[in-house]
Amino acid sequence: MYTRKSVSLQRLMKFKKYYRLTIISLVFFVKYDLAQDSLQNFLASLNNNDAKSYLALVAPKKFYDSASGRIYAHTIERRLKSIDIDKVQKTFPKYLMVKNLVRLLGDPERDWYADLLLYNLTRIESLNIVGCDTRNDWLTIKRGTNITYKQLDEEMWMKYLSDLSPSSEY
Numbered sequence: 001m002y003t004r005k006s007v008s009l010q011r012l013m014k015f016k017k018y019y020r021l022t023i024i025s026l027v028f029f030v031k032y033d034l035a036q037d038s039l040q041n042f043l044a045s046l047n048n049n050d051a052k053s054y055l056a057l058v059a060p061k062k063f064y065d066s067a068s069g070r071i072y073a074h075t076i077e078r079r080l081k082s083i084d085i086d087k088v089q090k091t092f093p094k095y096l097m098v099k100n101l102v103r104l105l106g107d108p109e110r111d112w113y114a115d116l117l118l119y120n121l122t123r124i125e126s127l128n129i130v131g132c133d134t135r136n137d138w139l140t141i142k143r144g145t146n147i148t149y150k151q152l153d154e155e156m157w158m159k160y161l162s163d164l165s166p167s168s169e170y
Contacts, residue, residue, distance in 0.1 A: 039092050043100055043110070048135050051113040052082035055130065078119060078129045085120045089170045097121065098164060102157045105150075112138060115153050121170065122160070128152055 056079045060072035088097070098121070104114035112135035119129050128149045132138040138149045145152075 039096060039100060042088075042092070043104060046104070046110045046113045046117075048109060048112040050082055051080065051116055051135075053078050053080050053116055053133075055079075075125050076130055077123075077125065078116065078132075080116050080120050083117070085117075088117070089121060094121070094168045094170050095164055095166045098157075098161055102154075102161050105154050105157065111135075111150065115150070115157075118153075118157055124156075124160070126153075126156070 056077055057074050058077045058079070059074055062072060064071055098118065101114040101118050101121075104110045107114070115129065115138070118124075119126065128142070129138075132149055138153075141148050142152060
C-alpha cells in the first residue's frame with residue numbers, strides 16, 4: 001500500500017520530469033525563433049546585383065571510397081565570392097535555409113542569389129549553373145529544350161527540398 005509520503009514523492013518526480021521537458025522545449029523553440037528571425041534579416045539583405053561568383057576547380061571531400069572502389073575527381077563549380085558560405089552554414093539550420101532559399105526563387109530581386117547560395121550550400125554539381133555567368137544567362141532557354149535554366153533549377157530544388165529532412169545537416 002502506498003503511503004501519503006510516497007504518493008507525494010511520486011507526484012514531485014512526475015512534476016520534475018514534465019518541468020524539464022517543458023524547459024527543453026522552450027529552449028528549442030526560442031532558439032528556432034531566433035534563427036528564423038536572423039535568417040529573415042539575412043535573406044532580406046540579399047540582392048541579385050550583389051551576387052559575385054567565379055568558376056573554381058574544387059577538390060572532392062574524399063578522393064577514394066574503399067567500400068565502393070569509386071574514385072572522385074575534381075569538379076568545376078560556380079562559387080560565391082560575395083558571401084562566406086562556411087559562416088552561413090554555421091549560423092542557419094540547413095532545412096530552414098534551403099526552404100527559404102527555394103521560396104526566394106520566385107523573387108526577381110533575389111532569385112539568382114538564392115540559386116547560387118543553394119548550389120554553394122549543398123555542393124550539388126550541375127552544368128546548368130556552371131554555364132551561367134549572370135542572371136540574364138540563367139534566364140535564357142537551354143539549348144534543345146523549351147525551358148530556361150532557372151526553370152530547370154526551380155524543379156531540381158523543389159525535388160531536393162521534398163527529399164530533405166527537417167533535421168538535415170550540411
